[in-house]
Amino acid sequence: MSENWSEEELRASVRAYVEMHRKESRGNAFTKKDYYEDLAKQFGRTVKSYEYRMQNISYVYSLQGRQWVSGLKPARNVGANVIQVLERLISEAEGQWLGASSEFGAIVEKLKKAPPKTPPPGSKKPSSSQTSVTQFARDPAVVAWVLAEAAGVCECCSNPAPFTREDGSPFLEVHHVLRLADGGEDTTNNAAALCPNCHRELHYGTEKRELAAKLRRKIPRLS
Ligand SMILES: [Zn+2]
Ligand SMILES: [Zn+2]
Structure with a gap:
């Protein structure tokens, strides 16, 4: 076409x-x-x-x-x-979903200390709005290489990918150990293929720093 x-x-x-x-x-x-x-x-x-x-x-x-x-x-x-x-x-x-923004997270944190006593009405028709987020151009070759290198096994916990995609490939996500937003490189020396659990934990877990350090020790190319 x-x-x-x-x-x-x-x-x-x-x-x-x-x-x-x-x-x-x-x-x-x-x-x-x-x-x-x-x-x-x-x-x-x-x-x-x-x-x-x-x-x-x-x-x-x-x-x-x-x-x-x-x-x-x-x-x-x-x-x-x-x-x-x-x-x-x-x-x-x-539109961009605002749920991921740090401002939104800060408001949730505040509300968790004194949660509403009755269920809040929410919105039956949530509005969407355009926001501009900083998007980094990621190199698909880096993703492809890291996935091939991992060969279907999470580079963090060494378990096999939890499921396969519709096209038959194992489901792993490519994570940047030092975030691009923090100046991390989009190279194979800063990217690891992870199962969704490890990936979430590396972003949100209380032990995320220790886990990142463990990952660096485990995968020589990261250090
Ligand atoms: Zn894992
Ligand atoms: Zn990530």
């Missing part, structure tokens, strides 16, 4: 996809073809070409381990540069 789609056109396609995805997960009815026809009217390609583009977006969802819009089987023949653009547009269209 030709890749000379304008950012505007990709953005409109991603918006349509995100909206369909949202409707489907909320159980609301929609007709995919209506979306393609709208896009065709706006940008002048065939309905079929938008359907195909949607399948590329499904592919990005599948890479992120997410459920794609049913009927839009992931189509993977899309360039790495387009994947990157689609990822950015997806998070732009969905």
Whole structure:
């Protein structure tokens, strides 16, 4: 498929996809073809070409381990540069979840000391907002190398990956021992393949420093 789609056109396609995805997960009815026809009217390609583009977006969802819009089987023949653009547009269209921000965490900590006595109402329709987060460009080659080196075994606890992905590969996550945000390098000397438990513990556990030190001793390339 030709890749000379304008950012505007990709953005409109991603918006349509995100909206369909949202409707489907909320159980609301929609007709995919209506979306393609709208896009065709706006940008002048065939309905079929938008359907195909949607399948590329499904592919990005599948890479992120997410459920794609049913009927839009992931189509993977899309360039790495387009994947990157689609990822950015997806998070732009969905807004960023604020739950991870440190400000949010500080508020939760404060509330935990005097929790509400009755269940708070929360929000039936949580709003999303665009935030800009510092994103570091990670080298996929580093990830691929580290995963190959680990060969399906967590480099921290030495247990096999807890499950396999749909494509049959073992599920391990690549972690930067010194965070990129703290000046860590995106190199194999600063990256380890971990099972989700060890990964979470290295980020959030009370013993995370000891565990990181243990990891460095265990894997010569890290020190
Ligand atoms: Zn582990
Ligand atoms: Zn990590």
